[in-house]
Amino acid sequence: MSHLLERRIRTASEARGFAVTRLLTHWAEIVGEETARVARPVNVSYSKGGFGATLTVLTTSAQAPMLQMQLPQIQERVNACYGHRAISRIRITQTAPTGFAEGQAQFAPAPTPEPRPDPAIKARAAEAAGNVENESLREALAALGENVMRSSKRTS
Numbered sequence: 519m520s521h522l523l524e525r526r527i528r529t530a531s532e533a534r535g536f537a538v539t540r541l542l543t544h545w546a547e548i549v550g551e552e553t554a555r556v557a558r559p560v561n562v563s564y565s566k567g568g569f570g571a572t573l574t575v576l577t578t579s580a581q582a583p584m585l586q587m588q589l590p591q592i593q594e595r596v597n598a599c600y601g602h603r604a605i606s607r608i609r610i611t612q613t614a615p616t617g618f619a620e621g622q623a624q625f626a627p628a629p630t631p632e633p634r635p636d637p638a639i640k641a642r643a644a645e646a647a648g649n650v651e652n653e654s655l656r657e658a659l660a661a662l663g664e665n666v667m668r669s670s671k672r673t674s
Contacts, residue, residue: 541599548599549592556581560611570606579612586610639667 541562546554561574573596577585585592589608596605643663650656 541596544599548595550595553585553588553592557585557610562605571604572607572609573605574609574611576611576613582610582612635664636668640664643667 541548541559545559549557557575557577559573560576562571563574564571573593575585575592589610593605593608596608597603640660643660646663647656647659650659
């Protein structure tokens with residue numbers, strides 16, 4: 519699958535100035551999980567006749583001051599990804615958490631929706647725990663049984 523998408527990813531990333539697509543695909547590994555949660559790379563621009571490029575990083579306005587303090591470490595890690603001092607400057611662009619398509623700052627993956635409970639599984643779990651006299655223990659065992667039956671149904 520990666521071989522099929524490699525050319526398309528490279529074409530799209532080169533349009534944004536990313537000579538090394540690894541910076542985009544492995545951002546969390548390069549800068550660390552905490553930084554990747556609050557920022558993402560958007561663009562690499564090269565000045566005419568100058569040495570080094572400018573990396574533009576997108577973040578929310580609340581996170582920008584903390585990110586500003588981490589710029590030397592981010593620059594060092596990004597340059598290690600390139601293998602040489604390719605990035606001479608990092609520019610922080612701030613945006614609201616929602617907005618235009620280009621400026622949306624959703625850094626964490628969307629949560630997966632909770633699966634709807636199956637009434638048959640719920641009934642079987644309640645029946646299995648029905649002989650327990652203590653009500654709170656019976657409810658806890660029924661919930662546990664429901665989770666076990668639901669997870670075993672997914673794996674089979």
